Amino acid sequence: MTEQMNYQTGPAGPAPQYRQPSMLGNLVKAEFRKTTTTGLWWGLMIPTVLIALGWALATGAIGKGLMDVVTSEDAEQLTDLIGISPDQWQVSLFGMARSINVATIFPMIFGGMAISNEIRHRTITTTFLTAPTRVAALGAKMLVYVAWGAIYGLAIVAAVSIGIAITSDVDALPSAGGWLAMAGVGVLSSILMTMFGVGVGALMTSVVGTTVVLLLYMLIIENGLQLVLSTQGLPELIGFLPNGAVNGLTGSVASSLFLSTAGVVPTELEDVLRAIAGALGAFDWWLSGLIFLVWTGLFFLGGWAATQRRDIT
């Protein structure tokens, strides 16, 4: 009962300014344990890596096939004629961008489970009972899912890099600097996708609903919208849509890197290249990132506000 005595003389305990950071540290530790004590993280990590690797292998092979045609004896005369030198083309960049975009679907789903799963299993009750405030609990969760977004991002970048390296020609691979840039935006887009998922999950509160909505939107609905926009002559709007923006993050970097080393490329071809990179209508990478950050913030803050005020019954 000596321990009990401590509580009863509690007011004389540590000063609040000392208590706050350690409390947040505790909550971050708790949130991290939540993610590591169930199988979800590796259950999603396996398909993430497989998809990233598979897409990288395939796109690398397609790129290689394409380059074999373009650099063949027959095509050389043509390329010489229009004044381009395809032997410098780092086509693997497009494959990397595409593969990263596809694989980040999984960290987004992982993020979507963050709050909806707690509501489903009703662990949210204990989570709120063991945190000083809901702001603190959700803040800790946000930090942990940023970290998980980065972990997934690193895994994706690693798998994509391995896949591309296996099937691409050495000439088609990006320079060290280019690779670093792709890795950077890859991790960044994975983090943002995760947070986007967290926000949608917090708003929807249903595990199945969140997963279905995220997948449907990212894989089907927005692609339909993009198709409509581009045929209506409004491709510049695509860059404002969530998927268009996040794809622009990697796609824009890929096409910029490509163009910077490709030598002379006719301007008409640039849009085609951006489309190949999955960044048609997208803005510069940083602007795309900012636009997607706004989307993420919108859903995340909306989900946060909803969770903050929700009656846990």
Added chain:
Amino acid sequence: MHDGSGRIVVQGLTKQFGPVTAVQNLSFTVEPGSVTGFLGPNGAGKTTTLRMLLGLVTPTAGTGLINGRPFHQLGNPARVVGAVLEAQGFHAKRSARDHLRVYAAAMGVPDQRADQVLQLVGLGAAGDRKAGGFSLGMKQRLALATALLGDPQVLVLDEPANGLDPEGIAWLRQFLQSYARSGRTVLVSSHLLAEVEQTVDQVVIVSRGQTMYYGPLDNLRQSQRSRVLVQPSDTGALVTALQADGITAIEQVPDGRIAVTGVEAKQVADTALKAGVSIYGIQEEKADLEQLFFQLTNGQYAAPGVAQYPPQQPGGGSGYYAPPPGYQQPGYPPQGYQQQAGSGYYAPPPGYQQGAPQGTPPGTPPGTPPGTPPGGYQQQPPPPGQQQPGQGGFGGGA
């Protein structure tokens, strides 16, 4: 920071879920050192009240304070109050030990504490099993273990006996009593008085979202006067004789007997002998606590004159369910029962309660049981208006 008193103060709590008033102007105080039962039929608003106290549900009006503070100002709340709200709240795929280690981290207690509480609730051997495979009783134990992780000063349990086997219930009973005896506060809700009767010292009885009674259980027992059923040869003569002795609480029972309240059988027999009335049968009827609880939580039983009750009220046991919202509106006609002798403990009818103190017994019998904290509810100031939401009159003792 909180005042460390271990006191729970609920002041004028009200919760409106759309058109449904789940809790209406509920007020009570729970003191440390005793187990307090929070009783009421299903749908009386117990769970909503506890969740408002724990900051999970935002009240429409009123406050719930633990140690003089709202939940969100407790700092590290799980070190002050532990709660068992439902036998759920576990990720099906997470092991019991991992579940506890997650929340041990959140409240900043060492990981060994997880194993300690597992042992404490008798789940020592099941720590590595996934919570999804647990029986209801095991989940209840795990929920209790979670509540105990932070070694809290205040323990709040919502229907903790659900799913427990008799052995588990006996264990829980003993555990809660010893927890309270160490100077801590235990508030345990139940819809069955019998379930907690042997555990609790104090009770808060709610019905239709309102406090019907709060105070020591013993006072409630004493308030339930026994009555004597007599079959006299001459009813009129016996009634006259009893009235001459100053005994007026006499009723005619449908079977022809008369019921005399507040006296012992011996006294009635003596009076009858003096009056020269023969007694063909006499029987002392001690109403049990369960019946009293039933009366308190069912308006129609509390009123002897059933006709006084508004006709909308369906008969029978329907009072067990939450009434339609219209019932809880002010202006609910007062019932006859407040005129009854000895019924001073009952809260006045709803129309009456707006802003008035609830359940404050006028004149607590001297036999306040040991274990009642000094100044227990007698501290509650009887003048009306004192319990208005926002008044800080309760924290004063801390």
